[in-house]
Amino acid sequence: MGEGRTLPTAALAFDSRCTLGESIVWCARERVLWWTDIKGRRIWRGSPEAGSTQWWSTPGRVGSLALCESGRLLLGMEDALYFVDPTRHAAGTGLSCEHLVDVPMEGTAMRINDGRLDRSGNFVFGCINEDPAHARTARFHQYSLGQGLRALDIAPVAIANGIGFDPDGQGMYYCDSLQRSIMHARYDAATATITDARVFALIAGDAEPDGAAVDAAGRVWSAQWGAGQVVRYSAAGEVELRVPVPASQPTCVAFAGDDLGTLYVTSARDGLDAAALHALPASGGVFRAALEGVRGLPEPRFADA
Numbered sequence: 001m002g003e004g005r006t007l008p009t010a011a012l013a014f015d016s017r018c019t020l021g022e023s024i025v026w027c028a029r030e031r032v033l034w035w036t037d038i039k040g041r042r043i044w045r046g047s048p049e050a051g052s053t054q055w056w057s058t059p060g061r062v063g064s065l066a067l068c069e070s071g072r073l074l075l076g077m078e079d080a081l082y083f084v085d086p087t088r089h090a091a092g093t094g095l096s097c098e099h100l101v102d103v104p105m106e107g108t109a110m111r112i113n114d115g116r117l118d119r120s121g122n123f124v125f126g127c128i129n130e131d132p133a134h135a136r137t138a139r140f141h142q143y144s145l146g147q148g149l150r151a152l153d154i155a156p157v158a159i160a161n162g163i164g165f166d167p168d169g170q171g172m173y174y175c176d177s178l179q180r181s182i183m184h185a186r187y188d189a190a191t192a193t194i195t196d197a198r199v200f201a202l203i204a205g206d207a208e209p210d211g212a213a214v215d216a217a218g219r220v221w222s223a224q225w226g227a228g229q230v231v232r233y234s235a236a237g238e239v240e241l242r243v244p245v246p247a248s249q250p251t252c253v254a255f256a257g258d259d260l261g262t263l264y265v266t267s268a269r270d271g272l273d274a275a276a277l278h279a280l281p282a283s284g285g286v287f288r289a290a291l292e293g294v295r296g297l298p299e300p301r302f303a304d305a
Helices: 274-279
Strands: 011-014 021-027 032-037 042-047 052-057 062-067 073-077 080-084 098-102 110-117 123-129 140-144 148-151 160-165 171-176 181-188 193-202 208-214 220-225 229-233 239-244 250-256 262-267 286-290
Touching: 011 042, 021 062, 021 110, 021 208, 032 062, 032 250, 062 123, 073 110, 073 123, 110 160, 123 160, 171 208, 181 208, 193 220, 220 262, 229 250
Parallel strands: 021 250, 062 110, 160 208, 208 250
Antiparallel strands: 011 286, 021 032, 021 262, 032 042, 042 052, 062 073, 073 080, 080 098, 110 123, 123 140, 140 148, 160 171, 171 181, 181 193, 208 220, 220 229, 220 250, 229 239, 250 262, 262 286
16 A cells, blocks of 8 residues: 655644544634543633633533534534533533434443534534443434434444545545444435445554544545554545654544644543653644645534524
8 A cells, every 4th residue: 555655743733631632623713623522521622823722621521523503513422412602601611511312322331432524514423332342333323403313324333433525525434443444435415325335445553543534635634543643545545645643642633724734633641651641741632734735625514503
């Protein structure tokens, strides 16, 4: 598959030191980034221009979030979806969330994990089986106010991750992190139909594919847990670029800025011992890398009214 070109190491943007930072998204209206600390039970807001952050505590573990047309956030928290407007709460305080719909789970060790809006603004998300045996019982779903919750015909996984969509919205990327392969399938947003699933890329070594994003040219940017890097794949699944991250557990990526040409990467401290944290003290922070000749895609918004 090839090694690809290696870019300069990403720089620390926000020293948030999340236990398990995830699901970063760029809000062009407010020129801020939102992300979640799943195990820290916090939602974070960061301003690249001011270099400042705010956080709010959540009543449960938020696995993923999305922007809404109204300015609110859609949260995938534990075993249900919620609306919330953090800006109506003082920073550093707890959030009151509006319940939307429960998500069926098989077993008590399950929760919502990775999620992203498709190009039509539907929230597509998957779950994780946190039981140590990691049986493949976690499923993927699509949600909208008009159609409600619909299961996607994807084989159950242990850890749903890497959800992203082709620029035209007709293809979906996803993975089971423990299987170390990224999948691609044809995707019909209107009918929530998945067909022609195939292996898009195989991940070498001990790295696990985590959160991902697709740029305007249809290339896939995958955060790779355990490898301290983000890898860019061509539309054909070939490794093109590597962006080193000074954290061994990068978790998710987003394109931000006026030209959507800056890559932001969340990371985790979860499970790292004292020696590992001493070597990489910014683990759990958010990192950035300026990219040349790359443009992300505008983030869709969920129609919440």
